[in-house]
Amino acid sequence: MAKKLPAVDVALVGFGWTAAIVAEELTAAGLDVLALERGAWRDTPTDFAVTFAQDELRYMWRRSLFQEPARQTLTFRNSMDQTALPMRHLGSFLPATGVGGAGIHWNGQNWRFLPTDFVARSHNEARYGTLPESMTVQDWGVTYDELEPYYDKFEYLCGISGKAGNIKGRIQDGGNPFEGPRARDYPNPPLDMVYGPTLFAAAARETGHKPFPCPAANMSRAYTNPLGVTLAPCSYCGFCEKFGCGNYSKSSPQTTILPVLMRRNNFELRTQCEVLRVNCDSSGKRATSVTYIDTEGREFEQPAEMIFLCAFAQHNVHLLLLSGIGKPYDPKSGEGVVGRNYAYQIVSSVDVFFDDKIINPFVGAGGLGVGIDEYNGDNFDHGGLGFIGGGYLACWNTHGRPIELHPTPKGTPKWGSKWKEAVARNYLTTATISTHGAVMSYRTNYLDLDPTYRDAHGRPLLRLTFDFGDNEHRMSDYLTDRAAEIAKAMKPREIHAKKRNGHYSVVPYQTTHNTGGAAMGTDPRTSFVNRYLQSWDVPNLFVMGSSVFPQNAGYNPTGTIGALTYAAVDAVKNIYLKNPGPMVQA
Amino acid sequence: MSGSLSRRDLVLAGAAFISISGRSQARTYGGAVPWTPGIADAPRGVAEGELKFFTAAEAAFVDAAVARLIPADHLGPGAKEAGVTTFLDRQLAGPYGRAERWYMQGPWQDGTKSQGYQSRLSPAELYRVAIKSIDQHCRQRFSGKTFAQLSADQQDRILTEIEKGKLKIEDIGPHAVAIEGAKGPHSDTFFAVLMQNTIEGFFSDPIYGGNRDMVGWKLIGFPGARYDYRPYVGRHGEKLDLAPVGIRGRPAWNDQQS
Numbered sequence: 001m002a003k004k005l006p007a008v009d010v011a012l013v014g015f016g017w018t019a020a021i022v023a024e025e026l027t028a029a030g031l032d033v034l035a036l037e038r039g040a041w042r043d044t045p046t047d048f049a050v051t052f053a054q055d056e057l058r059y060m061w062r063r064s065l066f067q068e069p070a071r072q073t074l075t076f077r078n079s080m081d082q083t084a085l086p087m088r089h090l091g092s093f094l095p096a097t098g099v100g101g102a103g104i105h106w107n108g109q110n111w112r113f114l115p116t117d118f119v120a121r122s123h124n125e126a127r128y129g130t131l132p133e134s135m136t137v138q139d140w141g142v143t144y145d146e147l148e149p150y151y152d153k154f155e156y157l158c159g160i161s162g163k164a165g166n167i168k169g170r171i172q173d174g175g176n177p178f179e180g181p182r183a184r185d186y187p188n189p190p191l192d193m194v195y196g197p198t199l200f201a202a203a204a205r206e207t208g209h210k211p212f213p214c215p216a217a218n219m220s221r222a223y224t225n226p227l228g229v230t231l232a233p234c235s236y237c238g239f240c241e242k243f244g245c246g247n248y249s250k251s252s253p254q255t256t257i258l259p260v261l262m263r264r265n266n267f268e269l270r271t272q273c274e275v276l277r278v279n280c281d282s283s284g285k286r287a288t289s290v291t292y293i294d295t296e297g298r299e300f301e302q303p304a305e306m307i308f309l310c311a312f313a314q315h316n317v318h319l320l321l322l323s324g325i326g327k328p329y330d331p332k333s334g335e336g337v338v339g340r341n342y343a344y345q346i347v348s349s350v351d352v353f354f355d356d357k358i359i360n361p362f363v364g365a366g367g368l369g370v371g372i373d374e375y376n377g378d379n380f381d382h383g384g385l386g387f388i389g390g391g392y393l394a395c396w397n398t399h400g401r402p403i404e405l406h407p408t409p410k411g412t413p414k415w416g417s418k419w420k421e422a423v424a425r426n427y428l429t430t431a432t433i434s435t436h437g438a439v440m441s442y443r444t445n446y447l448d449l450d451p452t453y454r455d456a457h458g459r460p461l462l463r464l465t466f467d468f469g470d471n472e473h474r475m476s477d478y479l480t481d482r483a484a485e486i487a488k489a490m491k492p493r494e495i496h497a498k499k500r501n502g503h504y505s506v507v508p509y510q511t512t513h514n515t516g517g518a519a520m521g522t523d524p525r526t527s528f529v530n531r532y533l534q535s536w537d538v539p540n541l542f543v544m545g546s547s548v549f550p551q552n553a554g555y556n557p558t559g560t561i562g563a564l565t566y567a568a569v570d571a572v573k574n575i576y577l578k579n580p581g582p583m584v585q586a
Numbered sequence: 587m588s589g590s591l592s593r594r595d596l597v598l599a600g601a602a603f604i605s606i607s608g609r610s611q612a613r614t615y616g617g618a619v620p621w622t623p624g625i626a627d628a629p630r631g632v633a634e635g636e637l638k639f640f641t642a643a644e645a646a647f648v649d650a651a652v653a654r655l656i657p658a659d660h661l662g663p664g665a666k667e668a669g670v671t672t673f674l675d676r677q678l679a680g681p682y683g684r685a686e687r688w689y690m691q692g693p694w695q696d697g698t699k700s701q702g703y704q705s706r707l708s709p710a711e712l713y714r715v716a717i718k719s720i721d722q723h724c725r726q727r728f729s730g731k732t733f734a735q736l737s738a739d740q741q742d743r744i745l746t747e748i749e750k751g752k753l754k755i756e757d758i759g760p761h762a763v764a765i766e767g768a769k770g771p772h773s774d775t776f777f778a779v780l781m782q783n784t785i786e787g788f789f790s791d792p793i794y795g796g797n798r799d800m801v802g803w804k805l806i807g808f809p810g811a812r813y814d815y816r817p818y819v820g821r822h823g824e825k826l827d828l829a830p831v832g833i834r835g836r837p838a839w840n841d842q843q844s
């Protein structure tokens with residue numbers, strides 16, 4: 001029997017990026033907030049000290065900061081006629097466990113989505129006609145303009161280094177001219193640029209593009225955020241994504257929020273407590289508590305007035321399905337919402353090999369790079385191209401860690417003396433252009449419970465049914481071709497364009513930009529939460545994070561996740577607390 | 587050093603588990619910051635010496651195989667000289683070898699390529715079974731010689747067949763009981779694991795027993811676990827020739843480092 005604990009105002013499931021934001025805002029508003037995190041406590045001096053943080057084997061390849069599939073994984077298949085099999089070790093994506101969540105080991109490539117991304121269905125249909133029947137793309141129910149103040153808030157919390165391209169409608173030289181209008185510039189100037197991205201910028205300009213320094217959550221100078229927490233200048237150590245920053249230079253819950261939040265008496269954090277389900281009263285319209293289990297196997301029931309799922313994309317959906325909240329999506333009838341509209345990211349790259357130019361890839365930082373946005377979203381005319389959506393191209397200089405990075409030209413043997421020679425010859429002199437593309441949502445890409453495989457608690461694993469559509473392949477090929485053109489203009493010895501061919505695979509790492517499954521929207525028949533990330537069915541239950549994206553855009557998600565979280569919490573403070581109940585009438 | 591294992595020893599025994607840091611109990615934090623600045627300690631390395639996982643015959647196979655995958659040549663030492671066999675031995679003896687973090691529950695069945703690893707064998711079991719199977723194959727084909735006893739050309743030919751999945755890895759010998767029900771994985775699965783692990787051993791920090799004298803890093807010009815590159819950001823196109831540094835420093839700084 002679960003032991004019942006005294007009630008709190010707010011219970012947060014998970015304690016990563018979104019939970020830290022919700023906790024800070026709602027404790028400041030005077031509520032008692034409790035966070036339940038399945039992983040352990042983590043802090044900079046103990047866990048990411050520069051005396052050992054730069055260990056590629058331990059952190060990247062032995063996955064020591066990430067979720068353990070032995071405890072939680074999912075099953076996967078490309079299509080409904082296959083049998084889904086468990087993802088036995090991590091590959092395609094690397095979900096977090098532990099305080100700070102993936103905020104610890106993200107790169108910090110911090111973007112806003114385009115204004116048109118939020119109206120993906122209505123905008124594209126108005127311009128190009130009806131979308132294919134198989135696509136379940138929909139509008140978000142919130143606009144870019146409505147989110148702008150919250151994007152700003154997240155960027156100032158994080159101290160993003162960047163250059164504005166559009167301030168209040170005025171295009172700014174050297175920034176991204178395609179971005180939506182912003183109220184003010186980034187809080188910090190761009191990072192200093194290294195050689196590879198500088199060569200890319202020149203070639204991009206030469207070929208008629210408008211390159212800009214990518215916005216980065218790595219500090220270009222010392223920065224004190226609005227909460228009074230100070231971050232230090234990035235040292236370009238090149239152990240950023242998949243690693244904790246030992247230098248207080250990468251924005252994470254630890255470096256932006258926790259020093260303030262942890263001191264508040266109305267906040268409590270319980271670590272190594274895994275939430276098993278959300279419980280509702282007999283009406284099914286009110287969430288009463290969460291049940292969690294600690295490392296000794298003891299179960300507790302934690303009542304709360306409000307419950308926020310902050311457990312990361314697919315885990316939020318898994319918890320909803322296990323808790324029997326919301327109607328599970330059925331791909332055959334197209335009915336139901338929980339698990340609907342799962343999407344991802346499609347990426348490709350072009351390696352640019354030089355003889356005479358030393359790139360020094362190891363002088364890197366997670367968000368250090370130059371990008372172009374000509375081929376993102378609807379920034380270009382898609383007439384006759386056979387796809388919607390797009391992505392950015394960027395020459396990043398994130399790292400030179402050699403287990404992961406040892407580029408070789410096309411046709412190089414995969415082992416032996418010739419391989420060794422090619423690795424030795426090209427390591428210092430290769431730059432890479434990446435494409436980072438959107439993935440639309442489809443009727444047949446979804447999440448549900450697996451009929452066969454069980455997790456460590458004996459519960460069904462989540463089942464992922466997903467493949468890239470023709471739209472994604474055409475779009476990604478188009479982006480790769482554009483990248484190859486710019487690569488050639490960099491005048492290298494040779495290039496190697498690596499298109500994303502064939503079926504989606506869970507094996508190679510791509511991105512941890514999983515989205516959907518509890519989409520936001522304006523219609524309870526096609527979305528699980530309203531524009532304030534509040535459940536239509538259970539108004540005291542909220543879902544944070546990329547689970548709410550109705551489809552994915554051509555950018556990394558966290559800027560938008562941060563903005564949506566701040567917008568939701570503002571609505572809770574200004575609307576919900578005054579009159580608890582649905583904030584939008586269905 | 588006290589006789590008991592420190593947190594870092596355990597961590598370095600193989601894959602790192604933060605949960606063995608003495609904090610594996612659920613804990614509650616509130617009203618104060620819970621950290622103590624500056625308590626982190628530097629890690630200690632893998633000790634040279636006796637094999638911990640491989641038998642002598644297995645070690646001979648691995649020595650021979652990794653010497654073909656990354657050979658010693660005019661560019662310098664290869665994987666064998668870099669200590670990749672020691673690296674692999676220690677990795678397979680630890681949590682990685684036991685697939686401790688992996689999902690290893692059945693039912694087991696072959697999947698598509700995009701579904702990834704579906705063998706019932708942990709990495710340690712996979713090596714054990716695969717080496718036995720490959721050596722048996724070699725003995726049949728090359729009048730009693732094991733893989734390690736073949737010429738470099740013959741070894742390359744066998745490795746190519748393994749890479750292409752042409753050899754069936756049979757679960758032969760006494761081990762078959764432990765992996766009953768497992769479908770023998772195709773040899774390309776083993777090759778992919780072997781090559782990945784060889785690259786890991788050649789390029790990882792020397793504390794894990796491979797990349798001895800940082801030969802992997804020196805080969806390509808990677809300066810290692812340096813922490814601050816700010817002085818070099820603006821030096822576009824310059825060959826920096828920075829001597830590599832590992833987590834325990836540079837060999838010249840520390841005599842005890844192997």
Ligand SMILES: Cc1cc2nc3c(=O)[nH]c(=O)nc-3n(C[C@H](O)[C@H](O)[C@H](O)COP(=O)(O)OP(=O)(O)OC[C@H]3O[C@@H](n4cnc5c(N)ncnc54)[C@H](O)[C@@H]3O)c2cc1C
Nearest residue numbers: 014016017018038097101102107108109275512545556558
């Ligand atoms: C390697 C990597 C690189 C990335 N790079 C970028 C980037 O450059 N740019 C970008 O925009 N985004 C990036 N991301 C994504 C970014 O990290 C996430 O979007 C962001 O952290 C999401 O915040 P969240 O609060 O939704 O989830 P998280 O920050 O992951 O937090 C979720 C927390 O919930 C906990 N949890 C899960 N289930 C339970 C349960 N049942 N009970 C209790 N606790 C639970 C987890 O342990 C975790 O701590 C990257 C992610 C990864 C992994």
Ligand code: SF4
Nearest residue numbers: 234235237240245365
């Ligand atoms: S590159 Fe900069 S932000 Fe990233 S881990 Fe290193 S010092 Fe920190």
